Amino acid sequence: MTLPPQLTQESTSDQYTPRKEDKFTFGLWTVANQGRDPFGDVVRPVLNPVRSVQKLSELGAWGVNFHDNDLVPFDATPAERDRIVSDFKKALNDYGMVVPMATTNLFFHPAFKDGAFTAVDPSVRAFALQKTMRAIDLGVELGAQTYVFWGGREGVDSEASKDPVEALKRMRDAINFLCEYAIDNGYNLRFALEPKPNEPRSDTYFATIGHMLAFIYTLDHPEMVGVNPEVAHEHMSGLNFVHGVAQAIEAGKLFHIDLNDQKGPRFDQDLRFGSENIKSMFFLVRLLENSGYDGPRHFDAHAYRTEDDQGVWDFAAGCMRTYNILREKARRFDADPEVQQLLATINAGNADHISWLSEVRKGYSKELANKLKEATFDATALGQRGYQYEKLDQMAVEHIFGIR
Numbered sequence: 348m349t350l351p352p353q354l355t356q357e358s359t360s361d362q363y364t365p366r367k368e369d370k371f372t373f374g375l376w377t378v379a380n381q382g383r384d385p386f387g388d389v390v391r392p393v394l395n396p397v398r399s400v401q402k403l404s405e406l407g408a409w410g411v412n413f414h415d416n417d418l419v420p421f422d423a424t425p426a427e428r429d430r431i432v433s434d435f436k437k438a439l440n441d442y443g444m445v446v447p448m449a450t451t452n453l454f455f456h457p458a459f460k461d462g463a464f465t466a467v468d469p470s471v472r473a474f475a476l477q478k479t480m481r482a483i484d485l486g487v488e489l490g491a492q493t494y495v496f497w498g499g500r501e502g503v504d505s506e507a508s509k510d511p512v513e514a515l516k517r518m519r520d521a522i523n524f525l526c527e528y529a530i531d532n533g534y535n536l537r538f539a540l541e542p543k544p545n546e547p548r549s550d551t552y553f554a555t556i557g558h559m560l561a562f563i564y565t566l567d568h569p570e571m572v573g574v575n576p577e578v579a580h581e582h583m584s585g586l587n588f589v590h591g592v593a594q595a596i597e598a599g600k601l602f603h604i605d606l607n608d609q610k611g612p613r614f615d616q617d618l619r620f621g622s623e624n625i626k627s628m629f630f631l632v633r634l635l636e637n638s639g640y641d642g643p644r645h646f647d648a649h650a651y652r653t654e655d656d657q658g659v660w661d662f663a664a665g666c667m668r669t670y671n672i673l674r675e676k677a678r679r680f681d682a683d684p685e686v687q688q689l690l691a692t693i694n695a696g697n698a699d700h701i702s703w704l705s706e707v708r709k710g711y712s713k714e715l716a717n718k719l720k721e722a723t724f725d726a727t728a729l730g731q732r733g734y735q736y737e738k739l740d741q742m743a744v745e746h747i748f749g750i751r
Contacts, residue, residue: 365407365667372410372447372643375399375417378659380649390652397438404442406664411444414452415482447493447643448603449486451479454499464521465501465514480528487534493603495575497541502548514552519565526568539575539602544584546615555584556591560598573602577647579609579617589630596638607648617648619662621669629747632670633677644670680746689739
């Protein structure tokens, strides 16, 4: 049997091989994940951060990100800290890698079992600020320009345990203070807040992209704070991730993004990017590429627990390759003359109405309001129109399958 030419091309081409200019990044915690879960112990050995830098660079990644304790153990002495950081800096230089983003682990140590910035214990809240300031210093030292906040335990198991209004105020106090800390130290740093609906707490504050966007505009420095949305986190809520990211982009608040995959509203699975929701990820990649997003394409995922060391690197390569495949398919979809013609037909309409709506975008005027009020619309005809979305959607599916 003879394969269609586009399938022959895809099977033999290396155009999807990751390159530095793709700006792919991984967290140290992703490739170093040892496969522990609530029902089983580790299945892979500890992975040295230097080795992670080396292998990711060889695979075509651009950078690595880290929580403070991914790099420097919680109980490291100052001398140990300096040695580890020095070795890591050397590895970054040797392998041409960068650190675009850093964050703080405020969820693992037992001290944070009731949260960090929203914990009821004032000593925990103060300790969380101290730990974060030191982690910010470390991130900036290694070149990070984005600092992510994921409030893994900022929530409740027992609703009676916290006043949610007071908890939101405590979170605001912390972010405002840390913004001022960055400004006071002259750091070229933006903050990105990462939403998640639950896990490890039963319910987490700031559950979705929309919650975070609303919160940002209550801060003292909203201009330096954006979002770091994650595929799996929004899918856990049963939401459309593409729409949430679009809202962040339109607001100018997509400062960073976590790419992975998820099987429905379950626990946070952090699956290899594009391994499950291929159609949704196609439209996500298309949105990112067409919007001009120029930040890192960060993979916050990990290999299956079944994998050995080689499986980890197969996983990392797969994340990047799938993104590039979907990017190329999105380009083909947008360049398809039949798709372009159909979209033009779908978006066509009454010239006067198009003109009026252009004026609506510019703002209100009494003259325009009167035009709209006095206009005659044939509601019956509008209701009878067919939009050809079935045809359009099938075109997208065929591009994803690689037969157009």
